[in-house]
Amino acid sequence: MRKPNGYGSVKKLTGNRRRPFVFLVSQEGKQRPLAYFCTQIEAEIYAADYNKKHNNKILSGHEITFAELYYRWLPFHIDKYQPAKTTLCSYKVAFQHCLSLHEMPLIKIKYHHLQRVIDDVKRKGLSYSSCKKVRSLLSLMFKYGIMMEYCNKNYAGLLNLGRNKAVRPHKPFTRQKINKLWSNLHIEGIDTILILIYTGMRVGELLNLTKDNVYLRQKYLKITKSKTLSGLRSIPIHDKIFPLIQRRINSPGKYLIADEQGNSYNYSRYRTLWNKLMKQINAKYSTHDCRHTCATLLDNAEANPNAKRRILGHSGGDITDKTYTHKNLKQLRKAINKIK
Known part of the structure; x- marks a missing residue:
């Protein structure tokens, strides 16, 4: 599509750059760069918004595409909800699964186009969770599109994900393996597994835990x-x-779980440590199995069901539990210490 005179241009710079695309405008006979971008679509969006605001110029016949919707929605979503880095990564991956939609105008995207994306994800052998993440992204994007009047329908709620078949069912640590963990505390990182088992934390919750969030006295x-x-x-x-x-509190670093230099762990780095520890104790467990172990041990100890939900951070299924039943720390401590 030919752009009007004075609209400016988007160019890709040479070399290995983090933001290789630049939007240029002509001023006094010279091209002046206004902003740099990671992708051409982001640059084109900026150019369109800049011209609409400063020059009252709109590209004739332009139809917003799926990719343009994504790059308009993402900054809005980040500003409003401040999602975690892991969530942003999942959005990026889900967006790549929608590659067949990227260049399609929104008004031409129908239910069968979206369902085909889900079917392709399933055909690749990816998990039910991956399908849910794609559907979630589509729902968020099209809700934003309706709000901004870019489109008028959101088919995400109608998508069929199929049955949820567990790729590898979770299993709790056996008593023998738990005892083995206790007898190998001299191995760096073994303590993190025991902390996960005896708290029921998700691994992400543990890695994000700062020492300021640990109250030793209480x-x-x-x-x-x-x-x-x-x-x-x-x-x-x-x-x-x-x-x-x-012991972790007295070690270097801001975060409870850190290496000897005080550097924190992200999930990928911790998984490397986890895999090494599993080999050392001759076991095959996932990090999430620690959470299942905590739940199983609480069940075996006949802990109060409501206290168990509070410890694990599950939402209560019963309105009475949600609204009227309160468990203070003393009661929760009594429940957790039933685990042997």
């Missing part, structure tokens, strides 16, 4: 970053792992 941890609203909670420190927490 013997509890405060989770301030979690994947769900119910995950924001206080967890009593089990008597058996209290020395492990104390």
Whole structure:
């Protein structure tokens, strides 16, 4: 599509640059760069918005595409909800799964186009969770599109994901393996597995836990970053792992879980450590199996079901539990210490 005179231009710069695309405008006979971008679509969006605001120029016949919607929606979503880095990464991956839609105008995208994306994800052998992430992205994008009047329909809620078949069912640690963990505390990182087992934390919650969120005197941890609203909670420190927490507090670094230099772990780096530890204790467990272990141990100890939900950060299924039943730290500590 030919752009009008004075509209400006988008060019790709040479070399290995983080933001290789630049939007240029002519001023006094020279081209002046206004902004730099990671992708051409982001640059084109900026150019369109700039001309609409400063020159009252709109490209005739332009139809907003799926990719343009994504790059308009993402800054809005980040500004409003401040999603975690892991969530942003999942959006990026889900967007790449929608490659067949990228150049399509929104008004031409129908239900069968979106369902084909889901079917392609399933055909590649990706998990039910991956399908859900794609559907979630589509729903968020089209809700934004309707709000901004770029489109008038959101088919995401109608998409069929198929049955959820567990790729590898989660399994709790056996008592023998838990005892083996306790007998190998001299191995760097073994304590993190025991902390996960005796708190029921998600691994992301543990890695985001700063020392400011650890209250040794009151013997509890405060989770301030979690994947769900119910995950924001206080967890009593089990008597058996209290020395492990104390040792971590006295080590270098801002975060509770850090290496000898005080550097924190992201999920990828911790998974490398986890795989190494599994080989050392001759076991095959996932990080999430620790959470299942905590739930199983609480069940075996006949802990109060509502206390169990509070510790694990599950939302209550019963309105009475949600609204009227309150468990203070003393009661939660009593429940967690039933685990042996």
